[in-house]
Amino acid sequence: MFHREGQKIIITTFFIVVAAIIVTQFYIGVEWIRIGTQVFALVLLILILQFFRNPRRLVTPNFDEILAPVDGKVVAIEEVDEPEYFKDRRRQVSIFMSPINVHVTRYAASGTVTYSKYHPGKYLVAWHPKSSIENERTTVVIHTPKFGEIGYRQIAGAMARRIVNYAEEGEQVTQGQDAGFIKFGSRVDLLLPLDCNITVKLNQKVVGARTCIASIRKKDD
Structure with a gap:
């Protein structure tokens, strides 16, 4: 497919x-x-x-988990100041996709799209620290039942020249649903609440709509 x-x-x-x-x-x-x-x-x-392969991945939506939006490798797990929408501190998990990875972007969680914006920009290599704020990118925010608002960015890399984003403000989306595509090497940043439990490690390989990136932090954690 x-x-x-x-x-x-x-x-x-x-x-x-x-x-x-x-x-x-x-x-x-x-x-x-x-x-x-x-x-x-x-x-x-x-x-x-x-x-351009698009493997079919059936997902049973889980409101307690954030799933990987893409296939790739975790290249950053850090706290960042997010100036575009949240304007506060966020837990950022960055996933790098090489040209051999599946490049379909899938919704990491179910909810309502509250923000979706495209930004033209540069084409720095996707792992460059400034690529998330200087490269061509889209920013999408979803209001979820358990995590509140979460965000993700599709970021073009040195090879990527077109980002496709299907998210529209006000739209109800389902975890695992097709959210877009990035043509050739690229990166996706997840912007999560500080109090969530990150369940992946640096350099871990993840699978879109399969690997749990974060979960709700229990009171006794």
């Missing part, structure tokens, strides 16, 4: 690959050049298909 954001690219790449194979088969007499070109074209198609 492939993401809708990749349909045009997949179809275009497919026809280019077919054309390349046909042309090289009939018009290039040097065998190693012909075979090399055909192999390169097929590998390119496989990479495009791999990048």
Whole structure:
């Protein structure tokens, strides 16, 4: 299953690959050049298909947990001052996606979208400390039943040139539902309340709509 954001690219790449194979088969007499070109074209198609894959992940919404919004590796767990919307201290969990990861963004929690804004910007490498405030990005805030308001940012990386965000203010969303897509290497920051219980560790690999990032902190914790 492939993401809708990749349909045009997949179809275009497919026809280019077919054309390349046909042309090289009939018009290039040097065998190693012909075979090399055909192999390169097929590998390119496989990479495009791999990048835009969209595995189906069924989720039973859990109001006590925040799930990973994307596949990737946890590269930061820290307290930050959030100046755009919350204007207070937040627990930030940053997840870096390499080009080989699934790049679908999924809602980390169920609730109502209270804020959704796109910001043009730079294309610093996604793990750069300033990428969350200087790169092209979107900021989305969801009001949840148990955690109150939580936020996340889709952040473009050095390779990414287009962020797709489906969140609209006032919309009711469901945990695990498709929230958007980031084309090529990128990062997502979760902005969580200080009193939540972070359940992942630095450098841990996480799976979107599967790995629990944070849970409600019990009174005796």
